[in-house]
Amino acid sequence: MTQQMTALATVITPEELLEHWQGHRRLTRKVIEAYPETELFTFSVGGMRPFSELVLEMINMGNPGIDGIVSGQWPAWGAQETKSAPQTKEALLYMWDELTEKLNRLWPEIKPERFHEVDLAFGQWEGTIQFLLFYFIDNEIHHRAQGFVYLRALGIEPPAFWDRS
Amino acid sequence: MTQQMTALATVITPEELLEHWQGHRRLTRKVIEAYPETELFTFSVGGMRPFSELVLEMINMGNPGIDGIVSGQWPAWGAQETKSAPQTKEALLYMWDELTEKLNRLWPEIKPERFHEVDLAFGQWEGTIQFLLFYFIDNEIHHRAQGFVYLRALGIEPPAFWDRS
Numbered sequence: 001m002t003q004q005m006t007a008l009a010t011v012i013t014p015e016e017l018l019e020h021w022q023g024h025r026r027l028t029r030k031v032i033e034a035y036p037e038t039e040l041f042t043f044s045v046g047g048m049r050p051f052s053e054l055v056l057e058m059i060n061m062g063n064p065g066i067d068g069i070v071s072g073q074w075p076a077w078g079a080q081e082t083k084s085a086p087q088t089k090e091a092l093l094y095m096w097d098e099l100t101e102k103l104n105r106l107w108p109e110i111k112p113e114r115f116h117e118v119d120l121a122f123g124q125w126e127g128t129i130q131f132l133l134f135y136f137i138d139n140e141i142h143h144r145a146q147g148f149v150y151l152r153a154l155g156i157e158p159p160a161f162w163d164r165s
Numbered sequence: 166m167t168q169q170m171t172a173l174a175t176v177i178t179p180e181e182l183l184e185h186w187q188g189h190r191r192l193t194r195k196v197i198e199a200y201p202e203t204e205l206f207t208f209s210v211g212g213m214r215p216f217s218e219l220v221l222e223m224i225n226m227g228n229p230g231i232d233g234i235v236s237g238q239w240p241a242w243g244a245q246e247t248k249s250a251p252q253t254k255e256a257l258l259y260m261w262d263e264l265t266e267k268l269n270r271l272w273p274e275i276k277p278e279r280f281h282e283v284d285l286a287f288g289q290w291e292g293t294i295q296f297l298l299f300y301f302i303d304n305e306i307h308h309r310a311q312g313f314v315y316l317r318a319l320g321i322e323p324p325a326f327w328d329r330s
Contacts, residue, residue, distance in 0.1 A: 011280045012176050012295045020299060045210055046317030115176045130177045134185060135327075138306050142326055145310030152211030161307055162300075 014115070018107045021137050022100065023164030028058065028144045029096055030159040034151055037089050045146075045153050054143040055092060056085055061136050063099050068121060069129055070109045077122035179280070183272045186302050187265065188329030193223065193309045194261055195324040199316055202254050210311075210318050219308035220257060221250055226301050228264050233286060234294055235274045242287035 012020070032040070032055060041052045060078075068074035086092040115130040125132065148158040177185070197205070197220060206217045225243075233239035251257040280295040290297065313323040 010175055011179055011182055012299075014176055016295070017176055024303070045314055046320075048314065048317055130181070134177075138189070138303075139326070141303050141306045142310045142313075145307045146314055148307075149210055149213065149311055149314040152213055155211075161304070 014107070014110060014112065017133065018103065021133075022103065024137060024140055024144075025096075025100060025103075027159060027161070027164050028055070028140060028147075029093065030163075031144055031147045031151070032089065032093060032096065034156060034158060035089065035147075036154070036156075039150075039154055040089055040092070041087075043150055043154060045150055048146060051147040051150055052086075052092060054146060055096070058136075058140045058143065059095055059099055061139065063102065065121065065132070065136055066099075066103055066106050068119065069114070069133065070106050072119060074120065074122050077124060179272070179275060179277065182298065183268065186298075187268065189302060189305055189309075190261075190265060190268075192324060192326070192329050193220070193305060193312075194258065195328075196309055196312045196316070197254065197258060197261065199321060199323060200254065200312075201319070201321075204315075204319055205254055205257070206252075208315055208319060210315055213311060216312040216315055217251075217257060219311060220261070223301075223305045223308065224260055224264055226304065228267065230286065230297070230301055231264075231268055231271050233284065234279070234298065235271050237284060239285065239287050242289060 032051070035051060040050065042050055044050045064075050064079070086095060110129075115133075116128050118126060118128055119132065120126050121132050125135075127135070148161075151158045197216070200216060205215065207215055209215045229240050229244070251260060275294075280298075281293050283291060283293055284297065285291050286297050290300075292300070313326075316323045
């Protein structure tokens with residue numbers, strides 16, 4: 001009874017939060033796929049970064065991010081950027097899918113009390129783990145929406161925002 | 166002890182979720198303010214809606230939305246749209262601020278077990294209340310990011326994404 005009441009009084013469970021993130025990530029993957037090969041790496045509006053660079057930022061946040069969330073060990077922000085960036089849509093999608101599997105694999109290692117521990121992400125952003133996780137997800141929604149506008153400006157219909165399948 | 170453990174094992178509390186939403190809403194308000202009066206209602210990229218219409222969508226989702234979340238009573242989607250739309254930035258900000266206060270006022274009425282009840286929002290979207298709330302917030306992040314791109318295309322620096330003050 002107590003356990004059931006606790007579950008019922010929870011806003012979102014860890015499993016639901018992972019599904020929330022992976023649902024958004026499935027949509028972002030569809031947006032990457034919707035791009036023509038060249039424009040993915042070159043096109044932008046208003047002097048902003050091309051979509052490939054925004055996607056790389058999502059990966060460079062989430063990939064060391066999930067390690068930091070599980071272990072408390074964070075590399076400095078930007079440390080990933082010394083690695084060579086993918087030059088093709090296929091290579092970018094490969095990195096994307098690797099992170100999808102990594103998130104599913106490591107997520108169960110996040111201890112329940114961890115979500116309210118305060119940490120210094122990437123050596124510079126302080127917040128509770130739940131705050132940092134929502135920051136990663138919201139940053140992805142924000143930059144993906146830029147990608148939607150670029151697609152429209154290219155005359156390409158983006159995938160539906162509500163479709164997380 | 167049990168209460169403390171429950172709090173610690175919670176991903177995000179109801180109070181934190183309200184602050185999460187209101188933090189995003191403070192940023193959206195700054196984006197509205199950053200627009201020149203005319204372009205707020207007329208400018209767009211790629212044939213999309215001007216930012217004022219996107220902001221009205223956020224209000225038309227959140228305003229009857231919080232009533233539905235608290236009471237289970239939902240108007241049909243679009244029922245709000247018969248009301249006359251604001252014609253000035255000041256009028257739009259006035260509607261925005263009314264909703265800010267309404268959310269703060271009604272939020273404590275959401276019963277803890279409500280977040281996992283399934284409801285049919287606006288008579289057509291089925292999901293748990295937590296799912297619907299995150300949909301409202303994510304939809305705002307998504308459309309606000311369009312507003313960021315429009316501002317850049319107008320040569321205007323948008324507010325910082327991370328600043329929710």
